[in-house]
Amino acid sequence: MRRKRMMAAVMAAIVVGSLAFLTRLLEPKYMGRIVEGALIAEYYQETTDHDVIFIGDCEVYENFSPITLWEEYGITSYIRGSAQQLIWQSYYLLEETLQYETPEVVVFNVLSMQYNEPQRESYNRMTLDGMRWSMSKVRDVLASMTEEENFLDYVFPLLRYHSRWSELTADDWTYLFHKDKVSHNGYYMRVDEKPAGTFPKPKKLGNYQFGDTAYAYLDKITGLCRENGIQLILIKAPSLYPAWYEEWDQQMEEYARDNQVPYINFLDLQEEVGLDFATDTYDGGLHLNLSGAEKLSRYFGKILQQEYGLEDHRQEADLAAVWQEKTEFYHQMQAQQEQELQEYGYIRKFSEEEE
Amino acid sequence: MLFTSYTFIGFVFLLFALYYTVPARWQWRLLLAAGYVFYLASGWKNCVFILVTTVSTYVLARRIGAYHMQQESYLKEHKKEMSREQRKDYKAGIKRRQRRLLLAGLLLNFGILAVLKYTNFAIHNVNLLLSAAGSARQVPTADLLLPLGISFYTFITMGYLIDVYRAKYPAEQSLGKLALFVSFFPQLVQGPINRFDDMKETLFSPHKPDRQEIAFGLERMLWGYFKKLVIADRMLTGVTAIVGDPQTYGGIYVFVGMMFYALQLYADFTGGIDITIGIAQVLGIRVKENFLRPYFSKNIAEYWRRWHISLGSWFTEYIFYPVSVCQPMLNLSRFSRKHLGDYVGKRMPVYMASLAVWFTTGIWHGASWNFVVWGLLNGLIIILSQECEPLYARFHRRFHVDGTFGYRLFQVVRTVLLMSSLRMLDCYRDVPLTFRMFGDMLLHSRPSQLFDGRLMSLGLTAADYGVLTAGTVVLVGASLLGRKGSVREMLSRKPAAVRWAAVYGLFLCTLVLGAYGVGYDSSQFIYNQF
Structure with missing residues (x-):
């Protein structure tokens, strides 16, 4: 009897161990050229609260630098953003964030208002896989799944990633049990430059009206901030592409007016910010590079400080120590990218030539 | 609900748990409910068809069964007072009424299958004929739903009805139990085409884990x-x-x-x-098993005895035997013996029945010519191979290879290649x-x-x-x-x-x-x- 029990225990351990090992091995690590899938999970390593939480898509995590906000204004901030983050994903990430802390300001980038339905599985996974399990995540997954997806694939990622067995790379083994930090409080750093060129003429749309679902989640974000006494700021980042239509802008202005929340369209403030799309973007105007993100952060930091009265925490020893470490890592990565750029003409990590 | 979907796997494991939790006498009812839940998942409209087939088969089988009992008790009761002729007449009368009921069942259920599965095939062929005749007129195709597993459950129920007609076993008295036999969900989508007498004991009895x-x-x-x-x-x-x-x-x-x-x-x-x-x-x-290592067969006839066994035995029992001994076939045999000799006359009914079976096998697999040609080619190869048996016998008398590993391997490879070649019709789905x-x-x-x-x-x-x-x-x-x-x-x-x-x-x-x-x-x- 005892032997049988022992054997059952050993078998159970082998089953659990092997499945856990396979899951870890086969899950994408996002440590190579595509790091966007690693952004969401890094939030859980935070040890201190933040004055500002940014939520949104690439237009927040590539355009704002929390380190600059700290260095210039002593404002603590974190970007909970991921690639093509849909509005309901931003809402549920905010809901989850509020389980950990209550910021003074939440900044939401409104580009995702254009999507009223789930879009792509690969982007869903980059946003949702990194989230810790909670009711927010459950609701987020249910709201985000495309038709081809299944909830169980999120519960047991092995069911989703099993087919990666034939695509495993050295990274999958290197990052089996640990991951490198890839962001700076959610900010994705790029120091390279690619001047903005011409973009295809924006397509005429049949209907410019934002969808009901998008509005419903925007209402939820507004409501959640109001309930928690948080100042919500709606922004449209100054990315030149994809197109931000005049009709969309009007709807946002109207919404902001009706709900008494500020709305800042940075596309109209490029000169005031000091952006030069010949040098401040790394991909031809879609996203800002470090120089552009720092300019935008300096400009926005002033607004946060002057109009919303956010305090300067640089004199608080505990916080300063934490941010000192972050700042060092930031400048270290900046130096390394600049050096690689000088040496190779590209940043090795993000270059196809290195693959 | 695909067998490979998480929903199905969850459904099956939930059923396993419930099955051994409910009182044993409720197990078959649980399976019946599970069958209909599974079927409903394919669309509620489909349920109408399986219900019509189940209820009509139940009613007709019971009526046919009742005639069997009536005949038995009547003949027993009037054993002494009836002459042999009278008994024969009485039996013939009962048989006539039973046959009418059987025909009604076959026409209704095979009719439903034919209409739903073959209407568009017929329309397509009519349109081809119209085009060939130079007519610009085309008959529009019909928007018909094809209920899940209809070919399987129709064959299962009609096999049951024929068996009751043949007094192989009595008609099932419980509509629920018959409904379970028809809707037993694991067999609904791809068989096997089970027989009632094989299943009733195991399906309705209580089971302990x-x-x-x-x-x-x-x-x-x-x-x-x-x-x-x-x-x-x-x-x-x-x-x-x-x-x-x-x-x-x-x-x-x-x-x-x-x-x-x-x-x-x-x-x-x-x-x-x-x-x-x-x-x-x-x-x-x-x-029952439906496959017995078919690719290890030595010839196509054996292959078909080992591949989709339940379908093959259904066709043999309900089409091959009745067709080969039906009156027109016996007449054809007599005619052939008279005009073409004993050899042909003896084989004619068997080969005609074989071709009927293979035509039906083909069309059962799909409503298109590629399946018909595939079925008939199977039949033709089997007939040819039977006709060539004297040649094989001469070959084996001369070369003693039969039973050797090399020859067995050759036979297996030949079967695989032949069957795979025929399956190309299924693959390309276009005869030319x-x-x-x-x-x-x-x-x-x-x-x-x-x-x-x-x-x-x-x-x-x-x-x-x-x-x-x-x-x-x-x-x-x-x-x-x-x-x-x-x-x-x-x-x-x-x-x-x-x-x-x-x-x-x-x-x-x-x-x-x-x-x-x-x-x-x-x-x-x-x-x-x-």
Whole structure:
């Protein structure tokens, strides 16, 4: 009897161990050229609260630098953003964030208002896989799944990633049990430059009206901030592409007016910010590079400080120590990218030539 | 609810748990409810058809059965006062009434099947004739739904009705039990086409959980999923690429496609049946085997006795025998003996009945000419091979190769190649194209084409080919082992750790190597379409 029990225990351990090992091995690590899938999970390593939480898509995590906000204004901030983050994903990430802390300001980038339905599985996974399990995540997954997806694939990622067995790379083994930090409080750093060129003429749309679902989640974000006494700021980042239509802008202005929340369209403030799309973007105007993100952060930091009265925490020893470490890592990565750029003409990590 | 969907797997495991929790006398009712839940998942409208078939069969079978009883008691009661002639007349009267009821059942149910499955095929052919006659008129096709498993449950119920008519067993008195027999969900989508007398005992009796049987059932299910997900669904990519682009993939690639499809179909269909039998076994229900290593057959006739056994035996019992002894066939035999001699006259009814069976087998598989031609070609090859038997006998008298390993291997390879060639009709689903590609395979087949890079453009990577090769080796190995007895029983005699390692290894292989989930097109079992 005892032997049988022992054997059952050993078998159970082998089953659990092997499945856990396979899951870890086969899950994408996002440590190579595509790091966007690693952004969401890094939030859980935070040890201190933040004055500002940014939520949104690439237009927040590539355009704002929390380190600059700290260095210039002593404002603590974190970007909970991921690639093509849909509005309901931003809402549920905010809901989850509020389980950990209550910021003074939440900044939401409104580009995702254009999507009223789930879009792509690969982007869903980059946003949702990194989230810790909670009711927010459950609701987020249910709201985000495309038709081809299944909830169980999120519960047991092995069911989703099993087919990666034939695509495993050295990274999958290197990052089996640990991951490198890839962001700076959610900010994705790029120091390279690619001047903005011409973009295809924006397509005429049949209907410019934002969808009901998008509005419903925007209402939820507004409501959640109001309930928690948080100042919500709606922004449209100054990315030149994809197109931000005049009709969309009007709807946002109207919404902001009706709900008494500020709305800042940075596309109209490029000169005031000091952006030069010949040098401040790394991909031809879609996203800002470090120089552009720092300019935008300096400009926005002033607004946060002057109009919303956010305090300067640089004199608080505990916080300063934490941010000192972050700042060092930031400048270290900046130096390394600049050096690689000088040496190779590209940043090795993000270059196809290195693959 | 696909067998390979999470929903189905969840549904089945929930059922297993409930099945052994409810009082044993409620088990068959639970299965009936499960059958209808499963069926409802395919659309509530489908349920109307299965209900009509079930209720009509129940009513008619009971009426036919009642006539049997009436006849028996009447004859017993009036045994002494009735002359032989009177008894014969009375029986004939009863038979007439029973036959009318049987015909009503057959017409109604085969009628439903014919209308739903074959109307558009008929319209398509009428349109072809109209075009050929130069008419611009075209009959519009009908928008008809094809209820899940209709070919299977219609054959199951009609087999039952005929058996009751033949007094093979009495009619089932409980509508619920008959409904369970018809809607037993594991067999609904791809068979086997079970017989009532084989199933009634095992299906309606209470079952206590038997650890060994449950383990065997789960292992059988796992083996089925391995075949379906690791082999069949992976192979599907290659088959689809080759068949979908005949311009690019001619010559040797036709042969590659043909062999890929042979393997895919085998893994798909037997995998599905393994899941069916496995589920039933966990529930304590014994379902007859539907395959007996068919690719190891020495000829096509034997192949058909070992492939989809339940369908073959259904056709033999309900079409071949009645057709070969029906009055017109006997007349034809007499006519043939008189005008063409004894040899032809003796064979005529058998061959005509064979062709009828093969025509029906073909059209049962699908409402298109490729299936009809496929069925008839099967029949013709079997007839030809029977006619050539004297030649074979002479060959064997001269060369003593019969029974040698080399000759047996030759026979097996021949069967595989012949059956795979015929299956090309199923693959390309276009008769002229199939013959053209077959010709291309024979006339322009250059093996060097295999190394021109196209093999890697079929949507299969080197890793996929590796998995398919290993999977096929496992499949053939298991079949070879299976000749000595049940592989699972052999495994059960090994130490527990060995058994567990083998089963868990198979589970991990299926989990990791299976072609399922996002990025793969979830494919139905091929036989679901029939």
